[in-house]
Amino acid sequence: MVTYQYNCETDGPTDVSRPMGEATQTIECPVCNQQAQRVFSMPLVSAVDQKRMKLIDSTKATSDRPEVVTSIPNDGRRKKQPMAPNNPLLQKLPRP
Numbered sequence: 001m002v003t004y005q006y007n008c009e010t011d012g013p014t015d016v017s018r019p020m021g022e023a024t025q026t027i028e029c030p031v032c033n034q035q036a037q038r039v040f041s042m043p044l045v046s047a048v049d050q051k052r053m054k055l056i057d058s059t060k061a062t063s064d065r066p067e068v069v070t071s072i073p074n075d076g077r078r079k080k081q082p083m084a085p086n087n088p089l090l091q092k093l094p095r096p
């Protein structure tokens, strides 16, 4: 059984359980017996793991629109370049 949602213009949304694929475009509203239109909603969107969806989205994005960077990403292993060569004589010189 699948839960389908219908919307009555006067009474609002109604949920109806039907076997899969047997939902009709309209049902009789259980309150006022007028025709209620079927509402198409995305099932189980809130049940999807948000972290997993972000990972899937970013993985898909790298294939067709890679992220533009302005500098080399810092991976924590890169050493800072010294301002001057590591010569003891040069270290005695005045610094700007």
Ligand SMILES: [Zn+2]
Residues within 6 Å of the ligand: 008, 009, 010, 011, 012, 029, 030, 031, 032, 033, 034
């Ligand atoms: Zn109604």
